[in-house]
Amino acid sequence: MTAHPTVLDVASAIDLPELIGRLTSDAVTPLYLQLQIRLRNAIVQRVLPPGSALPPERLVAEAFGVSRITVRKAMEGLVAENLIVRRRGMGAFVLQRMEKSFSSLSSFSQDMATRGRRAGSHWLNKSEGIVSPEEAMALGLSPGEIVCRFERLRFADDNLVALEFTCVPMFCLGSIDVVEDSLYAALEKTGHRPVRALQRLRAVALTPDQAESLKVTAGAPGLFIERRSFLADGRSCELNRSYYRGDGYDIIAETLEFNSM
Numbered sequence: 001m002t003a004h005p006t007v008l009d010v011a012s013a014i015d016l017p018e019l020i021g022r023l024t025s026d027a028v029t030p031l032y033l034q035l036q037i038r039l040r041n042a043i044v045q046r047v048l049p050p051g052s053a054l055p056p057e058r059l060v061a062e063a064f065g066v067s068r069i070t071v072r073k074a075m076e077g078l079v080a081e082n083l084i085v086r087r088r089g090m091g092a093f094v095l096q097r098m099e100k101s102f103s104s105l106s107s108f109s110q111d112m113a114t115r116g117r118r119a120g121s122h123w124l125n126k127s128e129g130i131v132s133p134e135e136a137m138a139l140g141l142s143p144g145e146i147v148c149r150f151e152r153l154r155f156a157d158d159n160l161v162a163l164e165f166t167c168v169p170m171f172c173l174g175s176i177d178v179v180e181d182s183l184y185a186a187l188e189k190t191g192h193r194p195v196r197a198l199q200r201l202r203a204v205a206l207t208p209d210q211a212e213s214l215k216v217t218a219g220a221p222g223l224f225i226e227r228r229s230f231l232a233d234g235r236s237c238e239l240n241r242s243y244y245r246g247d248g249y250d251i252i253a254e255t256l257e258f259n260s261m
Contacts, residue, residue: 015063016055016060016063016064017063017064019042019047020038020039020041020042020047020048021038022064023035023038023064023065023066031064031066031070032066032070032071032073032074032077033074033077035060035064035066035070035071035074036073036074036077036078039054039074039078039083040078040081040083043078043083043084043094044083048094049094050094050095050096051093051094051096052093052094053090053091053092053093054075054084054091054092054093054094056091057071057072057075075092078092079092083095096156096157096159108154108162108164118156118157118158119154119155119156119181120154120155120156120158121152121153121154121155121181122152122153122155123150123151123152124151124152124153124213125149125150125151125152126148126149126150126151126176126179127148127149127176128146128147128148128149128170128176129146129147129149130144130145130146130147131143131144131145131146131147131167131169135147135167135239138167138228138236138239139167139169139228139236139239140235140236141169141236145169145170146169146170147167147168147169147170148167148168148169148170148172148173148175148176148179149165149166149167150164150165150166150167150168150176150179150183151163151164151165151166152164153213153214154242160214160215160245161244161245162214162242162243162244162245163210163213163214163242163243164240164241164242164243165240165241165242166183166238166239166240166241167238167239167240168183168187168237168238168239169235169236169237171192172187172190172192172237172238173186173187173190173192174190178190183238187237187238192231192237194229194230194231194237194238195230195231195232196229196230197227197228197229197230197238198227198228198230199225199226199227199228200225200226201223201224201225201226202223202224203221203222203223203224203246204221204222204223204224204243205219205220205221205222206218206219206220206221206222206243210222210243214243214245216245220245220246221246222243222244222245222246223243223244223246224241224242224243224244225240225241225242225244226239226240226241226242227239227240227241227242228240
């Protein structure tokens with residue numbers, strides 16, 4: 001089941017100054033910036049946990065003895081920092097960021113399951129066709145070979161996080177119909193689950209089409225991840241290109257100690 005956000009009620013709003021620290025009216029730092037800094041620290045330190053609902057601006061203003069304009073300016077700063085998100089008719093929530101590890105080869109569904117999140121997909125396209133020159137070069141295929149193409153939106157607990165394009169040689173699946181929710185589950189059934197992958201990433205400004213699919217403004221920051229996966233015999237079995245919303249995803253990599261010779 002999906003965990004519901006923690007809702008900070010009226011009492012919590014009253015206690016908020018004790019929780020994150022009071023403001024100093026005679027300080028050089030403006031009140032809105034003091035409040036923004038205190039809320040930022042509380043979010044980073046998980047005093048205010050991911051997914052928690054912040055109290056209404058009116059209650060925060062009363063608790064700190066400041067104007068609603070001051071509170072609104074602090075909230076706008078946190079939105080700009082991608083620390084909170086406003087939802088129409090619901091209020092402001094601490095953003096739930098997710099991590100993508102490059103230390104192991106796993107599917108999106110597996111990543112979500114290990115984090116206690118529910119993975120979801122909305123298929124935009126499934127098709128079969130002749131491999132393009134670019135796909136043939138990336139996958140090591142000959143001209144004229146058939147590939148399966150998949151385009152879908154990826155969700156975590158109903159939150160839209162990525163736009164994904166995948167190309168798989170037909171010999172790995174036999175038919176696009178074998179793919180239901182998980183591509184890797186289908187590849188495992190056919191005996192063609194990848195055992196290693198080369199991945200690269202870069203920061204991008206999302207194009208108008210990408211931004212429209214991901215429900216953000218054109219030019220918004222995003223993460224582009226390209227993965228080429230391989231079978232045990234060395235053949236390429238997957239070309240995946242994904243565009244992640246930059247406001248909700250972090251990339252992590254494990255680093256082992258390097259022993260110099």
